[in-house]
Amino acid sequence: MAAITIAEVSKIYHGNVEAVKSVSIDIEDGEFIVLVGPSGCGKSTLLRMVAGLETISKGTVTIGSRVINDVDPAERDIAMVFQNYALYPHMTVYDNLAYGLKNRKTPKAEIDARVAEAARMLEIEPYLSRKPRALSGGQRQRVAMGRAIVRKPAAFLFDEPLSNLDAKLRVSMRGEIKRLQKRLGTTSLYVTHDQLEAMTLADRLVVLNGGRIEQIGRPLDVYHRPASTFVASFIGSPAMNLVKGQIEGGNLQIGLYRIELGGRAPVEGPVTVGLRAEDLKLAGVGEDAMLFQVDYVEELGAQRLVHGSIDGQALTIALSPETPLSGDLAVTIAVDRLHFFSPETGKRLERGTSFAGDAPVETHRLETAS
Amino acid sequence: MYRTKIFDHVILLLGVFIMVAPVVVAFMTSTHEAADIHRNGLSLSWGGHFVETYQTVLTREGGFTGKITGFNMMLNSMILGLGFAVGKIVLSMLAAYALVYFRFPLATFFFWVIFTTLLLPLEVRILPSYEVMNTLKLTNTYTGLIVPLLASATGTFYFRQFFKSVPDELLEAARIDGAGPFKFFIDVLVPLSRTMMAAIFIIMFVYGWNQYLWPTLMTTDEGFFTLVRGIKQILLVWVGSNIPDYNEAFALAILAMLPPVMIVVIFQRWFIKGLTESDK
Numbered sequence: 245m246a247a248i249t250i251a252e253v254s255k256i257y258h259g260n261v262e263a264v265k266s267v268s269i270d271i272e273d274g275e276f277i278v279l280v281g282p283s284g285c286g287k288s289t290l291l292r293m294v295a296g297l298e299t300i301s302k303g304t305v306t307i308g309s310r311v312i313n314d315v316d317p318a319e320r321d322i323a324m325v326f327q328n329y330a331l332y333p334h335m336t337v338y339d340n341l342a343y344g345l346k347n348r349k350t351p352k353a354e355i356d357a358r359v360a361e362a363a364r365m366l367e368i369e370p371y372l373s374r375k376p377r378a379l380s381g382g383q384r385q386r387v388a389m390g391r392a393i394v395r396k397p398a399a400f401l402f403d404e405p406l407s408n409l410d411a412k413l414r415v416s417m418r419g420e421i422k423r424l425q426k427r428l429g430t431t432s433l434y435v436t437h438d439q440l441e442a443m444t445l446a447d448r449l450v451v452l453n454g455g456r457i458e459q460i461g462r463p464l465d466v467y468h469r470p471a472s473t474f475v476a477s478f479i480g481s482p483a484m485n486l487v488k489g490q491i492e493g494g495n496l497q498i499g500l501y502r503i504e505l506g507g508r509a510p511v512e513g514p515v516t517v518g519l520r521a522e523d524l525k526l527a528g529v530g531e532d533a534m535l536f537q538v539d540y541v542e543e544l545g546a547q548r549l550v551h552g553s554i555d556g557q558a559l560t561i562a563l564s565p566e567t568p569l570s571g572d573l574a575v576t577i578a579v580d581r582l583h584f585f586s587p588e589t590g591k592r593l594e595r596g597t598s599f600a601g602d603a604p605v606e607t608h609r610l611e612t613a614s
Numbered sequence: 615m616y617r618t619k620i621f622d623h624v625i626l627l628l629g630v631f632i633m634v635a636p637v638v639v640a641f642m643t644s645t646h647e648a649a650d651i652h653r654n655g656l657s658l659s660w661g662g663h664f665v666e667t668y669q670t671v672l673t674r675e676g677g678f679t680g681k682i683t684g685f686n687m688m689l690n691s692m693i694l695g696l697g698f699a700v701g702k703i704v705l706s707m708l709a710a711y712a713l714v715y716f717r718f719p720l721a722t723f724f725f726w727v728i729f730t731t732l733l734l735p736l737e738v739r740i741l742p743s744y745e746v747m748n749t750l751k752l753t754n755t756y757t758g759l760i761v762p763l764l765a766s767a768t769g770t771f772y773f774r775q776f777f778k779s780v781p782d783e784l785l786e787a788a789r790i791d792g793a794g795p796f797k798f799f800i801d802v803l804v805p806l807s808r809t810m811m812a813a814i815f816i817i818m819f820v821y822g823w824n825q826y827l828w829p830t831l832m833t834t835d836e837g838f839f840t841l842v843r844g845i846k847q848i849l850l851v852w853v854g855s856n857i858p859d860y861n862e863a864f865a866l867a868i869l870a871m872l873p874p875v876m877i878v879v880i881f882q883r884w885f886i887k888g889l890t891e892s893d894k
Binding site for chain 1: 738784788792797802806807858
């Protein structure tokens with residue numbers, strides 16, 4: 245159990261390729277941090293630097309009170325779960341769990357006790373004498389997690405552990421990882437490219453793009469106040485609609501349509517406007533509305549995604565399946581649900597005064613049970 | 615469909631016949647008396663002298679000095695074959711381990727240097743090798759017989775390809791589990807390579823067992839004679855009106871064939887596994 249401090253860490257590969265650019269993250273003791281981003285954003289590299297599988301080019305990583313830049317991976321007091329499980333194929337499940345402990349000269353009785361405890365927690369007791377080959381993907385992933393748990397490390401590192409599982413199993417394993425982490429209260433660093441996984445697991449998530457941190461925040465903060473167009477389009481499904489707009493005299497102009505901002509315009513001039521699919525509503529009678537030309541509809545069961553365009557700019561709207569669809573739609577959006585970004589830098593533009601609807605929704609970290 | 619099946623079997627039977635017939639002829643001929651063979655040539659019938667011939671071959675003290683029996687020769691061949699196979703596996707595994715898992719400058723270059731020696735058969739370096747062994751006074755020793763031939767490009771190549779196919783995460787997991795380079799090799803790589811080792815073992819055992827030129831050169835003491843040399847020794851007596859002991863030569867040939875055949879039969883399953891599938 246320990247806090248992890250990543251301070252201005254960079255990874256420079258041979259040939260001056262900078263995969264991670266001066267990243268700093270403070271991870272509290274017991275916190276579940278998810279690193280999320282598209283492939284090649286440096287998230288795995290960062291994790292592997294914490295694990296000690298890659299050298300740290302610049303900056304320092306501290307686990308507990310120790311700077312571990314030059315510490316051997318085995319001495320860092322961490323455990324890692326790999327995407328392809330990386331179980332030792334020739335060892336039984338028991339030996340897989342026990343191997344790390346044996347190498348640390350743990351007494352036999354202690355090993356037995358810890359393996360039994362981990363096996364019970366992960367419900368893999370019936371398979372202890374089997375080889376990994378005889379297990380399903382989900383069971384193998386449990387064993388891989390068991391191998392991490394038995395060590396009782398200061399931190400868990402997860403490298404896309406659920407990517408090789410099928411969709412249904414992924415959801416249940418996701419829940420299990422979360423439950424387990426809360427129960428053990430072990431500081432965790434989790435890498436994924438799946439924004440849904442990131443949203444559901446994280447106490448705080450770190451959105452990475454091109455080796456830089458785009459945003460650090462609690463999932464709902466990131467969802468409701470994305471710091472850039474990148475975050476806006478990456479977090480949330482469907483992705484946030486981004487359309488071109490213009491602010492003139494305090495009013496927003498999107499194509500033909502003018503929306504009154506009520507004196508809280510962030511800037512004057514061109515802006516990128518972000519609209520969440522679920523924030524766009526069908527306009528009631530007599531309301532100011534924009535004409536939404538329907539292109540095609542995706543039925544999700546609980547939701548219906550309508551793809552189309554407003555004045556030539558593509559958008560997606562999430563509607564309830566009960567809503568009757570008849571040709572083109574008249575849609576409207578609450579002013580306080582609009583997001584503004586600079587068209588040049590993609591950075592979020594804050595509005596002059598914040599008001600209720602714009603405030604981040606508070607999420608409380610669940611306290612560690614027992 | 616049915617017709618092609620018959621055709622397939624005809625081909626297979628033909629293959630089996632071509633492969634097995636000479637062995638059968640040799641075995642049958644070996645049960646006749648030397649004089650019969652000299653008169654009638656090869657034979658397909660049972661000669662009825664099986665026990666005598668094979669007993670003689672195995673126990674008679676032959677050669678010029680009369681201190682080597684067929685059984686001793688078999689033992690020598692076995693030492694040579696096993697020494698070859700085991701030594702080559704150990705050496706080439708270690709070489710491949712270094713090439714794949716340790717970053718040192720020019721690793722690829724060194725690999726290709728090793729690899730190109732595949733093109734050079736033993737015969738190319740037989741004189742310098744002999745010279746070295748002679749200077750070290752290792753002629754007429756098992757060490758001299760085995761050690762100079764242990765470096766194996768084939769083995770190194772196979773193990774290198776195999777190690778490269780082992781996922782990197784396994785090494786990383788082992789590192790985090792506190793296994794150093796030596797532990798990783800012994801605890802993970804060696805057990806994973808079992809099928810590969812069996813495959814290489816067969817190839818190298820047969821190779822060592824069948825060595826003729828190198829033992830001939832290295833050992834003058836008849837106590838070190840191998841089976842393969844023994845066969846030739848029998849035929850060497852053809853001087854004057856002596857009839858060579860054809861039956862004994864055939865019997866020795868059959869005996870010389872047995873251990874490699876047994877090794878292949880025993881390890882066959884592993885052999886195929888090692889060369890075709892990877893146990894990861």
